[in-house]
Amino acid sequence: MTKVLVLNGPNLSRLGTREPDVYGHATFDDLRAACESEGLALSLDVDVRQTDDEAELIHWLHEAATNSNPVVLNPAAFTHYSYAVRDACALRTAPLIEVHLTNPASREDFRHTSVVAAVASGTIAGFGLNSYLLALRAIAEMPS
Numbered sequence: 001m002t003k004v005l006v007l008n009g010p011n012l013s014r015l016g017t018r019e020p021d022v023y024g025h026a027t028f029d030d031l032r033a034a035c036e037s038e039g040l041a042l043s044l045d046v047d048v049r050q051t052d053d054e055a056e057l058i059h060w061l062h063e064a065a066t067n068s069n070p071v072v073l074n075p076a077a078f079t080h081y082s083y084a085v086r087d088a089c090a091l092r093t094a095p096l097i098e099v100h101l102t103n104p105a106s107r108e109d110f111r112h113t114s115v116v117a118a119v120a121s122g123t124i125a126g127f128g129l130n131s132y133l134l135a136l137r138a139i140a141e142m143p144s
């Protein structure tokens with residue numbers, strides 16, 4: 001079974017209580033459960049992780065590159081400025097899909113730049129938890 005890493009950056013553990021008017025009421029546990037259930041339906045072994053630590057996120061991207069694991073990545077605020085995360089994404093040896101719960105293009109100016117987008121296979125943004133599920137579907141349908 002293909003293993004997919006679903007990696008989440010800073011503050012996403014606070015979903016549910018974090019600015020619910022922006023991010024909705026679903027919690028990180030809801031996000032994990034939705035990804036795991038979609039993974040089961042798609043015959044993907046989904047491993048959902050979250051960190052507030054840039055170094056830990058980079059180490060997980062290295063792990064994915066070493067093992068050729070596809071990645072669904074919500075880099076959160078790192079999206080907008082972390083060249084270190086961008087360079088770790090560029091190491092990828094399998095598809096990597098950038099996802100966002102919200103649509104950063106419709107928010108503050110500083111969110112309009114993604115330093116990761118150019119090295120991702122594609123980006124899905126603005127559909128809440130469904131952004132992740134759509135990304136998992138895209139991975140399942142990619143030729144391996």
Ligand code: DQA
Pocket residue numbers: 010011012074075076077078079099100101102103104111
């Ligand atoms: C986010 C959008 C980012 O701008 C923000 O910093 C986040 C979440 C999203 O999923 O909509 O933390 O990546």
